[in-house]
Amino acid sequence: MTTRTHPPGPPPPHDPDDERLPCGRMLSRVWADWEDGATDAHTADCPHCREAVADLDRLETTVRALRDDTAGYDAAPLTRRVMDVVRMELRPGRPLPLGDHDEDLWVMEAAAARTLRAAAERVPGVRAGSCRFAPGPAGGARGPVAVRIEVHAPLSTPDLHVLAGEVRRRVLGAADRLLGLDVTDVDIRITDLVEEPDGAPDGRTEGGPR
Template identity: 50%
Template sequence: MALGDAYEGEDPALPCGRTLSEVWETAEETPDDPHTVGCPHCQEALAQLGILDDYVREARDRDADEAAEAAAADRLTARVMDLVRTDLRPGRTLPLGEPADDAWITEAAAAKAFRAAAEALPTVFAGSCKVVLEVPDGPATVTMEVAAGLEWPLPELAERIRERVLAAADEAVGMTVSGVDVTVVDLIDAEADAGEERA
């Protein structure tokens, strides 16, 4: 698969020194490359890029108008690449529990948990997710962008995502979140999962 468009602009380097584009190209050209096989950073990046490959192939396989299909594939590519770049950067550390607990989590890890909570809803795909402290050691606010299937009424979608993110913050992450701001950036024509939420 050609990923040239995905690397226009930023092509972040992994802790091992290789960039995302180098990792992908090496995996395609030399699958048994010793560095790639033995490097946990390259293996994690390949796992993330595999998701991108699956999404793009799925988009291209759909029966749709050629131009619309290409546009959908480009949106999916950009969205997943944003997630890959975010997951490769730990970002700031955020406090958990009470100040005396001296417990912390990286912003990237918290955002990943919140995106997973939102994507447990059928035909919901989470993109950018930012976690911001209102005051030092205080509650946080979460800002998230999502794409969703056409079957969702927007007010209901936003409310369901808020409920899931707040529950994940309390039960899975252990962080106090005072508000969740949800922005729907794209509506997609995707088949609903029979009205059931994904595990």
């Protein structure tokens, strides 16, 4: 990508679901400027803008690899669909309640999802995908939530039930210790079995099930 040093252009039209980064820039503007190859002193030095660009760069690298794997037919519609879905995943989403019922503490879905995906990926060989939240049985604005997370597991996994149990344990632990999020259920969906690169862990969970 060629980088220009002139100031970025005007931001895209406002989207009510757009995210404002902690630095004040809109996420859509940072992404649009990166795709146009435009930058300024702020985006070059701001850690929040750099992190947003890194997220998009990783996403587009993954999508390009997918497109290369689908040689032989027009993958452009699929590429656009994947980009749209994951862009939505990177948006802040709705607030989720933290702490006790009488506390006014909240975390945005996107931030919680990143934390729980990272926890799932602590199981060797696991790669986490979509992470969604739904109201738990109690319901209500400050009620507990249920989590559904999709993962890719190593093809060499000897027991998928054991692996799913370890992923669930890690996700529940992160929700409790790192977020203070009351989770009633974690639905683990193994969406694919993948070959691991040379030198990667063999897919056994650390220490086995607990």
